[in-house]
Amino acid sequence: MQRKRLFRLLDIKCKQPIVWVSGPPGSGKTVLASSYIDAGNLQCLWYQADEGDSDIATFFYYMGLAVKKASPHKRNPMPLLTPEYQMGVPAFTRRYFEELFRRLEPPFIIVLDNYQEVATQSQLHEVMREGLSYVPEGINIVIISRSSVPKELVRLRANEMLSLVKWEDLRLTPEESEGIIHIRRPVPVELMELLHEKASGWVAGLVLMIEAMDTEGLVRQYPGSFSDFSHNEVFGYFAHEVFDNTDPETQDFLLKTSLLSGMTAKMTECLTGLSRSDEILSTLYQENYFILKRPESNNTYQYHPLFREFLLAYAKTIYPPDKLFKLSQKAAALLEEAGEIEEVARLYIKSEDWQGLSRLIMKQAKLLIMHGRNQVLAQWLKSLPEDIFNSTPWLIYWLGASRLPFDPPLSLSCFEQTFKQFSAQEDQMGMFMSCFGAINAILYEQADFKLLDSWISMLEDLFRSDPYFPSPEVKARAISSMFISLLLRQPCHPDIEEWAERVLTVSRCLQDANLRILSEIDVSLYYQWTGRFAAAEEVIAPLRNLARQSQTTSLAFTTLKAFEAMNYSLKGMHESCLAAVSEGLKVAQSTGVNTMLCQILTHGASSSLGAGDLDRARQFLEKIALMNESPQRMNMSYYKYLLAWEALLHNDLINAHEHITIALDLVVKIGFPFMEAMIRYGMAQVLFGRGEHQEAAENLAMTWRIGRGMKSHMIEFMC
Template identity: 45%
Template sequence: MAGKTASIAKITRPVLAGSYPRKRLFRLIDSARKQKVVWVTGPPGSGKTTLVSSYLAARRIPRLWYRLEEGDADPATFFHYLGLAAKKAAPRIRKPLPVLTPDQRPAVTVFAQRYFENLFSRLKSGSVIVFDDYQKVPADSTFHSMLRDGLSLLPPGICVTLISRKQPPSMFARLRASQGMEVIGWKELRLSPRETEGIARLRWKGKGGKETIRKLQNISDGWAAGFVLLLERARSGSGSPQKLPRHKPQEILDYFAGEILENLDEEMHSFLLKSAHLPRMTAKMAAQLTGLRRAGQTLSYMNRHNYFTEVHPGPEPVYEYHPLFRDFLRSRSSDLFSEKYIRRVRGKAAAILEESGHVEEAAGTLREIGDWRGFSRVLQKQAPTLVRQGRSETLAEWLEFLPGEILEGDPWLLYWRGVARLSSAPGESQGDFEEAFRRFSQKKDRDSALLAWAGVVDAIIYGPGSLKTLDPWFL
C-alpha cells in the first residue's frame, strides 16, 4: 500500500472539489483537441490544472495523467513512472512497458520511440494524455527533444495536453507552425465576468451582490487565485482593496493568505504551518506530523471549499497544497519558529514520508536540512530499487549530493557509486569497486567483498582496457 500511495499523486488526476465548470474554455479545448497537442500556459494560480482536470471529468474522457518533476530529467525515472501511469490508464493490459536499462541508454532515442508507440497502442481512441507542471523539467534536459519526437508518433484519436507556467520551448516551433499544437494562454485563462459571478455564487451559496462581485473581478483582473482570495477576504468582513498590488503572484498570495491565516484559530493555524512541510500527505501522515486527530476532516474541508488543496483519489486519498500556498506557509513558518524547531519538524516529516513509502520525497527533505547520515541511510536502502528500475542516473545524482568525507568513508556508498557509473564511466566505476572490495575485505565481510569483486570484473569487461587486467582478480 505504501508504494502505491507514494506514486498516486504523480499519476492521478487531482480533484479540487466544488470547482466551477468553465464551459467557455471547455468548448475551446474541444476545438483544440482536433490538433495532436494542446499546450495550456499561464501564471501560477491561473487555474490551469483545475481547468484540465475538470474538463476531463465533465467530458468523461479516458485519460492518462502524469505530473512532471525535476527528477523526470532522468529518462529512466520518466519511463518508470509513465509505465505505472499506463498501467492505471489501461489496467486490462497486464504486460508492463519496458524498463530503460543502463545498456540501452546510448540508444535512448530508439528506446523512446518504441516505448511511445507501445504506450499509444494501449490507450482507447479519444484518450487524452496529460503532462502537468512541464516547467519543472530542467531546460537543458534531453527530455524535451525526446518528448517532442514521441509526440510526432501520436496516432489519430489520441491527444496530448501539456500544462506549464511557460510558453512552449523553441524545439516545438515546427509542431506549432504545422498547426499540430494549439496554445491556450493567459488571455483565454483570465476569468470572464460570467465566470467570476459563477464562482462567487458557488462559494457564497448564492449570496452576495453583483456589484461586489464585479468589483472583485476588476481588482483581480481575472486571476483565479487572486479572485478566490478576495472572495474569502470579503466573506470574512475584511473588505477589499481598490486594486491588487503589482507584484509577482506569490507576493500577492502571501499578502492575502497572511490575513486569512490570522483569522484562523490556533489549532488550525498550527496544523497548516506544520503540514506544509509534507509535499503530499494522507490524513494519517498529516495527523502523525501535526498531532491533530481530525486531520483528515480538516484536509477534506479545505479541498471541498477550494482552499488551495487538491486531492488525488484512491484507497487512501493523497492531499497536496497548491505550490503557491505551500510556499507561503513554509515561509510563514520560518518567520514564526526557530530554525532548530523547523529542522526538527522537517526531520519528523522525512521519517513519516519514508515510513509511508514516499522515499524519494523523504530523501529530498533530508538533503534540504543537511541530515547527511539520514540521507545516506535512505539512499542505501533505495539504491537496489533504483538500479532495478534502470535509474542509475538518479542514483548517481543522489550520491553527488553527499559530502566527500561521508561518501569516501562508507564502502557501501563507494559500491553504489560504482554501480551507478558502470555503464557511463567503467574506468571510474572500477576504482570504486576496488576500494569497496579492499574495505570490505579489511572488515572480513566476505559477502559484501564478493559483490564488490563482481563489480570489478564487470567494470573491466565493459571498459575499453585489456581483459588481461582480469588476471589478478582470478588468481
C-alpha cells in the first residue's frame, strides 16, 4: 500500500539534499523509501549498510561496487582506501564523493539503509560529514536508521542540508491502518479500531496481529500495551504465533533459510533440498510475510531483520548442534559462491567453524589487503582460537601483513615468528615472504635500521640457494628488498653495485608501471648518494616518462617526485627542485596520499636553504612542524638537521648546536650511515663556527670514512 501522505512529506523534505528517516524496526522505513522511488520512477543507488561498514575501507569498497552497478558505462573503478591514504582520509573522501556524484545523472537518489548498524565510534560518520558537505543539485541522499542523527552529522542539519522524517511521521494514521487491514483480511470496524489502537502506529505490529488472529477473529492477548514493551519483545511474541500457523514444510524452509543474509530461489533450493523452494519464496513475498526483495536486486530476497533474528534464535532450539553446524557450512558455501564474503565469515565465527574461517582467510587475505581492508582481515584472524592461529604460519603472516601500516612492531614480531616456522618446514617462499614483510615493517617504523642486519644475512643465504620465484613481480620484490636494506644499513657492502644492477634488470621487464617506479627509484637514490648524478638522471628520466604515459598511483607519483626533488637539490638545481616539490605536494594534498609528504617538504626546505631563501625555507619548516606531533625518528632527525642549518645561516650557533646534537643522536640510534655522514658534516660546520676545531675535525674525519667506505664522491668532495 502506497502511503501518499508520506510521499508528499518526502517531496517537501527532499528540497534539502539529505533526508534522515528514523524510526523503530518494522516502522516501514525501507518500504517507504523503495515505494517512493518506484512511484516516482526515480534512478536509485541502494546501499545496505551492515556492521562491516564501521571499517571505512570496507564502506568505500562496497560503495564502489554499487556505483559501478548504477553507472556501468563508466569503465574506471572507484578508488580504494588503501593504506597510503590513511593519513589523508578527508581529502580522499572529498575526491571519492565528487567522483561518485559525477557518475550519477540527476534526478537521482542514493539510499543508505540500516545505517544504525554502523558503530557509534566509527570513523564513517566523519566520512559522511565530509563527503555529504556538498551534494549537487538533483541528487538526494536518503539515510534510513533506527537511531537519531549522530553528533558528527549535526552540522549538516545546522547548515540546512539535512531534513528529518521521524517516528512521529511514520506512525500509521487510522486510515492507513484500515487500508492495510483491508488488504490482508476483512474484519469488523470495532476490531479494526482495536488493532490500530494496540499497534500504536507500528506497521510490523499491526501486520503481526492480523496474522496472529485466531479463527474467530479475536486478537491473542499480549500482556500489557505495546508501549510497555520493546518492539523486539512484541515482535518476538507475535512472530512465534505467526510461525505456528504455517505448515511444517514452510516452517522448516523458514528456519533453514534464515541462515542466509540474502537469498535467491536457487540458493534456497540448494540449502533446503525442497524443489518447491521457488514457489514457497514467491508465496511468502506475495503475502508480505516479512520478506523483502532487495531494492538493488530483483531476484534476491531477505527477511526483515527482526524476523530473521527470531528465526535464527528459534532454529537453535529446534535443530541439534551437529545439524545446525552442517546447515551453517552449507549456507556459508552458498553465500561464498554469491560473493557475500563478510556474511560467510560471520557464519563461520558464529558457528565456530574455525577450519572454514581459516580456509576463507587464506583464500581472501591478499585481495582484502589489495582493497585496503586490512582491519577486516585482522578482525577475522583475531577471532581464531590461539592454538589454531599459532600453529599455522600463513595465518600469522597475514596478521603481520594486515597490521603493517598501523602497527609495525607487531607486524615485525609476526614475521619473525613466521620465518622460524617456515624455516622448520623448509618453505622457501614462506621464508622470502617473511623477509619482505620484516624489512617493510622496519622501514615503516624508521626507528632502528640496525635490525636490517640479520635480515640481510638471511636473504643472502636464501639467494645462494638459487630460489625459484613464482612470478617476475615476486622476484623483483625480493631483489628490491635486499637492495634497499643494503643501501640504508650497509652502503659499504662489496656487492651493493651488483644488487643495484639486478634491480634495474629485473624491474625493466615488469608490466606494472607502479612497481617499476617504486623499485627503480631506489637505485637513483644510490647513485645520488654516491655523487653519480648523471647515472641517477638516467634512471629517473624513463620513470618520469612512464608516469606520464600510464595510470600511476598517487603513491608512485609522489615517491617519484620526492626522489626527483632530492636529485635536483643535491645538484643545486633549486628551481627544478621546487617545481618537483610543487607537483608532489599538489597530488599529495588533493588525493590524501601523504606517505611521502614529509620527505617532499624536507627537500623543499633543503633546496631553499641551499639557495639562501630563508623565508621560503621557514615556510616549509613550519609545514613539517605541523606533521611532527608524533614523528618517525628518521623524519625528526632530518628536521632537526634542517633547523640546525637554518640557525647556522642566521649565525645562531647556540640553537644550531642544540638542533644538530639532537639530529646526530637520533641518526646514530637509527643506524643510518649516509644520513649520519650528512649530519656529522653539519656538526663539523657548527663546531668550527664555535671554535671547537678538534671536535669539528673528528666529525669531519668520521664523515669522510663513511663516504670513502660507500665510495661516495659527493661526501668525499664535501670533506
